[in-house]
Amino acid sequence: MSTSTKSHSEPAVYVYEAPVRIWHWINALAIIVLCITGYFIGSPPPTMPGEASDNFLMGYIRFAHFAAAYIFIIGFLGRIYWAFVGNSHARQIFFPPIFSGEFWDGVFHEAKWYLFIAKEPRKYTGHNPMAVIFMHIMLVWGTIFMIFTGLALYGEGAGYDSWQYTYFSGWIIPLFGQSQDVHTFHHLVMWVLILFIIMHVYVAIREDIMSRQSLVSTMISGWRTFKDKRDVDDGH
Amino acid sequence: MVETFYDVMRRQGITRRSFLKFCGLTAAAMGLSPAYAGKIAHAMETKPRIPVLWLHGLECTCCSESFIRSAHPLAKDVILSMISLDYDDTIMAAAGHQAEAIIEETIEKYDGNYILACEGNPGLEQEHTGGMSCIIAGKPFTEQLRHAAKHAKAIISWGSCASWGCVQAASPNPTGATPIHKVPDLGNAPIIKVPGCPPIAEVMTAVITYILTFEKLPSLDRQGRPKMFYSQRIHDKCYRRPHFDAGQFVEKWDDEAARKGYCLYKMGCKGPTTYNACSTIRWNGGLSFPIQAGHPCIGCSEDGFWDKGGFYNRLTSIHQFGVEENADEVGIAAATVVGGAVAVHAAVSALKRTQSKGDQE
Incomplete structure (x- = not known):
């Protein structure tokens, strides 16, 4: 990368603390496992030959789904905890400053940058405002939705006396109408998360190359580096 | 004095041995311990029969068909004799004004002490449009239902029609068919839903036996269904x-x-x-x-x-998208659009970048 020669021209900033980075990668892995196994729970692979007692394919698929789901849930709870005790960047995706004019101006500028109207993006230490919007709606609320509906569906199998049934299935299933509707929405939001992944991976790589700050390496090392010496736009 | 169930059964030629077998089977069906067989027997020997008004709204009578086929051979006889089925227009002997008079008589005589078993549901659309459907004895079924419901001890919603709406409430629901628990102005009687199209005969008989034996309603889940039959998939x-x-x-x-x-x-x-x-x-x-x-x-x-x-x-069809699709079809379409957009965007980005670099040099 020709720009990388200039990339350490300004002091790097420690943005993503270790818990955030670990959560990011564990969460990414959990979501991939959840999407693949979830898809196969909805549309199972071709039938298995032999005796039923010799096979446990759906059992393993469901186990992987539930195990990954608990990692996903506990990871998210840990991430919420870190939003309280971590640095200001750890809070960013949870609280988009929707009443700030500056924030929306940033969103529009980012939109212009993506429509090839703006000549250059603004420079951010944290996420750019557009990223905050997408992460907040698709990832944070998508995750909350999947955790609630997922536990409701799990509670159906765990049974009436389980805490999953008591705290989730009992009110979520009637809320949606019936079990099948909960399945359908759980399935649809899986696709929302898949769309998020497609956009997230593309944008992260593109920004890493074309924006004025580092992206991919930051989520590995935690340090944000910059490609020019001008002031950052998010005031940190 | 009203006959007890046991009297009725003996009168019908059922032996005590068969009667006790029925009590044992019913206890097992309801998931009770064997000790309850005796309690059920005792209740049947001592308690008067519960008067039941069985009303029919918009329905196909499959609930009645299921009920009269209650599988244990004894159960059919027992249940039909056990409750005092005062009104059921499908299977009663009386007809016309005579039949309708029985409803009034039961309501007066057992005010607040009879069970209203409702098969089917009312079409409420007629209240808004003035159209007519499901007229019984010259009045809309809705009126009959409301009248009987206000004086009932409890309401049993037989089948998916009464519980959820079923086929007559399926989109676009032209008659405004409405499940019992959503009918306005129905009084305060508790509603037990026994869904199914039809419900299982033994489930129907067991719900009635439970109410009779314990003089209370079976424990219901949050949607109003007896937990003992509807708690598992x-x-x-x-x-x-x-x-x-x-x-x-x-x-x-x-x-x-x-x-x-x-x-x-x-x-x-x-x-x-x-x-x-x-x-x-x-x-x-x-x-x-x-x-x-x-x-x-x-x-x-x-x-x-x-x-x-x-x-x-x-996978469920999702109608909201205009054409019938399931979650995967919607998802794959969205992923294709976004994926395509990403590819095009990436190509344009690369082009722009090459251009701007060319400008710089």
């Missing part, structure tokens, strides 16, 4: 479940897997989303149930089961 107790866990599925009708009795999940079986007791109690005296006969469950005891797409599709 068909899938949870299905005898084909091991094939599901093994990943062995019927792929198309009459294939080798179908002959071997593999899981019907891919044929659209709604067992995993349907709360009912079919896979434990089964039908026709425990003889079989749809999945055992090789047909996927259609989810007939679930709310709105007519509006969830084909009975033979695993």
Whole structure:
């Protein structure tokens, strides 16, 4: 990368603390496992030959789904905890400053940058405002939705006396109408998360190359580096 | 003095031995300990019969058909004699004004002490448009229902019609068919939903036996269904479940897997989303149930089961997108659009970048 020669021209900033980075990668892995196994729970692979007692394919698929789901849930709870005790960047995706004019101006500028109207993006230490919007709606609320509906569906199998049934299935299933509707929405939001992944991976790589700050390496090392010496736009 | 159940049964020529067997079986069906067989017997020997008004709204009478076939041979006789079925226009001898007079008589005589068993539901649209449907003795069924409901001790919503709306409430629901618990101005009697199209005969008889024996309603789940029969899904107790866990599925009708009795999940079986007791109690005296006969469950005891797409599709059709799609079709379409947009955007980005670099140099 020709720009990388200039990339350490300004002091790097420690943005993503270790818990955030670990959560990011564990969460990414959990979501991939959840999407693949979830898809196969909805549309199972071709039938298995032999005796039923010799096979446990759906059992393993469901186990992987539930195990990954608990990692996903506990990871998210840990991430919420870190939003309280971590640095200001750890809070960013949870609280988009929707009443700030500056924030929306940033969103529009980012939109212009993506429509090839703006000549250059603004420079951010944290996420750019557009990223905050997408992460907040698709990832944070998508995750909350999947955790609630997922536990409701799990509670159906765990049974009436389980805490999953008591705290989730009992009110979520009637809320949606019936079990099948909960399945359908759980399935649809899986696709929302898949769309998020497609956009997230593309944008992260593109920004890493074309924006004025580092992206991919930051989520590995935690340090944000910059490609020019001008002031950052998010005031940190 | 009103006859007790035991009197009625003895009068009908049922031996004490058969009577006690019935009590034992009913206790088992309700998931009670063997000690309860004696309590049931005692209740039947000492308690007067419960008067029941069985009203019919918009329905197909499949609940009645199921009920009179209550599988244990004794149960049919017992239940029909056990309750004092004062009014049921399908099977009663009286007709016309005579029949209608019985409703008034029961309401007066047993005010607040009879059970209103409702099969079917009222079409409320007529209240708004003035159209007429389901007229009984010159009045809309809605009026009969409201009148009887206000004086009842409890209401049993028989079947999916009374519980959820069923086929007459399926989209677009031209008559405004409304399940009992959603009918306005119905009084305060508790409502027990016994969904199914029809419900299992033994479930119907057991609900009545429970009310009779314990003089209270069975414990209900949050949706108003008796927990003892509707707390598990068909899938949870299905005898084909091991094939599901093994990943062995019927792929198309009459294939080798179908002959071997593999899981019907891919044929659209709604067992995993349907709360009912079919896979434990089964039908026709425990003889079989749809999945055992090789047909996927259609989810007939679930709310709105007519509006969830084909009975033979695993994934629900989503009508909101204008054309019928399922979650995967919607998702793949969205992913294709976004993926395509990303590819184009990436190409344009690369081009722009090359251009701007060219400008700099």
